[in-house]
Amino acid sequence: MTTPATTPATTAAPSYRPRVSSARVFVALLNRDLRVARRELPYFLIRTTMQPLLFVVVFGYLLPRMGFTGEEFKTALLPGILAVSLMFASSQSVTLPMVQEFGWTKEIEDRLLAPIPLPLVAVEKIVNAMIQGLIAAIVVLPLARLVMGPIPGFTFTHVGALVVVVLLSATAASAFGLFLGVAISPQQIGFLFSLILTPMIFFGCAYYPWSGLAVVPWLQYLVLINPLVYVSEGMRAALTPTAPHMPLPAVVAGLLVLTVLFTALAINRFMKRALG
Amino acid sequence: MSLAIETHALRKVYPPAGGAQRFQPSVGPGNHGSAAFAQSGPTVALDSLDLEVRTGEFFCLIGPNGAGKTTTIGILTTRVRPTSGSACVAGADVVRDSVTVRQRIGVVPQRPNPDRSLDAWENLVYHAGYFGIPRREADRRAAELLERLEIADRARLKVDQLSGGQQQRLMIARALIHDPAVLFLDEPTVGLDPQARNALWAILRELHAGGRTIVMTTHYMAEAEELSERIAMIDRGRLIALGTPAELLAQTPDNSLETFFVTRTGHGSHL
Secondary structure (H helix, E strand, O other), X not given: OOOOOOOOOOOOOOOOOOOOOHHHHHHHHHHHHHHHHHHOHHHHXXXXXXXXXXXXXXXXXXXXXXXXXXXXXXXXXXXXXXHHHHHHHHHHHHHHXXXXXXXXXXXXXXXXXXXXXXXXXXXXXXXXXXXXXXXXXXXXXXXXXXXXOOOOOOOOOOXXXXXXXXXXXXXXXXXXXXXXXXXXXXXXXXXHHHHHHXXXXXXXXXXXXXXXXXXXXXXXXXXXXXXXXXXXXXHHHHHOOOOOOOOHHHHHHHHHHHXXXXXXXXXXXXXXXXXX | OOXXXXXXXXXXXXXXXXXXXXXXXXXXXXXXXXXXXXXXXXXXXXXXEEEEEEOOOEEEEEOOOOOOHHHHHXXXXXOOOOOXXXXXXXXXXXXXXXXXXXXXXXXXXXXXXXXXXXXXXXXXXXXXXHOOOOHHHHHHHHHHHHHHOOOHHHOOOEHHHOOHHHHHHHHHHHHHOOOXXXXXXXXXXXXXXXXXXXXXXXXXXXXXXXXXXXXXXXXXXXXXXXXXXXXEEEEOOEEEEEEOHHXXXXXXXXXXXXXXXXXXXXXXOEO
C-alpha cells in the first residue's frame, strides 16, 4: 500500500548557517576527551603509575637498602621512571581508545563527521594524550622522590630544560601512541604489549644511562630508534645533569625528528582509516 | 528548483586488499543477498552514478546487498573519497569542501555507533558542541529530542545499557541535534521491531513535512514505497531505475515494487 508522501512546502534555495571555526570544533573535541579522562582519572592513574611506582619501590628503595645497588643507581633511576610514566601515559591514552574506536564499534565516526579538517581530529588526539602524559609525570615525580629518599645530584634548577624536554617528550610519545592506535587492529593488542611496549621499556635507557650501553656498541646505536631513549636521557639532562646523559641538543633533535616522523605516519594512516 | 544533492559520473573503485583474499560483497548473478570471499582484485562499487535530489525531497536508494548504496552514502557524507566524478551536497563539494558539507548534514549509520565512553545525554550535547552549538542550547535540544524519540528516561544511561532500538533512536537524535539541512539514513530500520520502525517512520515523515531533505537507503521495498517521493534503484554500482513510486509501479504487471525490483535486478528482495 502506498501512502502519498507529504510534499515539502519550500523548494527555494536554502540559506545555510555559517561554518563554525575549526578552533571551536577542536576545543569541543578536546572537551569531550577531557570529560572522559576526568571520569576515568582514578583508573588512569592506577594504570599509568603502578608499574613505575613498583619499580621505584623495588629498585629505588628495597635494593639500595639491601645493599645490592648504590645510591648512584637512584640518580639513574628517577629520571628513567619519570620518562616511562610520561611516555606510556601519553601513548596509552591515545593508542587504546583509537584501536577501539576505529575497530568494531566504529565509534570514532561522530567525530569524523564534525565540521573540521580530519587531520585536526588526529592532532586533537595528540594534544589530549600530551595533557594526560603530563598529569602522570606530575603525579609520579613527587611520589618517586618520596619513596626513594634523597637522590644524589637531583636538582630542579634547570627548569627551562625540564619544560622543553617534558613538552617535546609528551608530544613525541603522543604522536607515537596515535600511530600505534591507527596502525594496529584490536586483534593485535596482545602483540602491542609483548612485542612493542615491553622491549621499549627495557631498551629505553630508563633504568641505565645510554652511555652505559657503550659496553655493547651495536645495541647502543640500535636503541636510538626508541623514543623512550631520548625521553629518559632528556630527563637526566634536566633533573640529574651531573650524571652521565646524552647532550641536550641531541635529545631535542631526536625528539623533534621522532615527533615529525610519527605525526606524519599517524595522520597518513588516520586519514586512510577515516576515509574507508 | 534547487538541488540538495547532485552527483556527476560518480565512481568508486576499491583497490585490491593486501594478501591472497579479501572480503567483498558478491555482485555476481545469483549471489545477491550474500557475500563471498573473492580473490583479490579491484572492486567497482560505484560506476558512473548521476543523481539529483531536490531540496526538501524524501529520496530512497534501493538495491540488493553490494549494489553500492552504502558507498554512495559514504561519498555523499564525506566518509568515502570517490575515485572519480563529483558530488555536491547542500551546496558544497564533498571532496574540495568536505568540512562545509559535514556542517550541513546529519548521518544515521547502518549500525548504531554511539560514543561508548559517554552516556546517552552526553552523546548528544558533545556532538552538538562539535557543531558550535553552545552548551545551554545543546542541553535544550537534547532534552527535546530525547523526549520526542521516547528515550528521555534513558538519558543518563551508558549507551551499552540501551537496547538496539534505543541506540538507533539515539543515532537519529544525534543526527538531528545540529539541525542539518540534509539527513542521510543508511538502512535505519534493519533490526528494529515493527513498533520502533513505525515510530521512526513517523519521525521521518514529520521531518520531511518540515522541509528537510532526506536520503535513505533500504532494501525493504515497502519502506521505500511508503515514505519516499522518488526512488533510485541501484544495482552493481549503476543506476538502473529512477522515478516516483507510482511511476515505477506503473512499469510492473502486478503493481508491485517487489516485482519491479526482481525483474530489473534478477534477484529477490526483503519485504
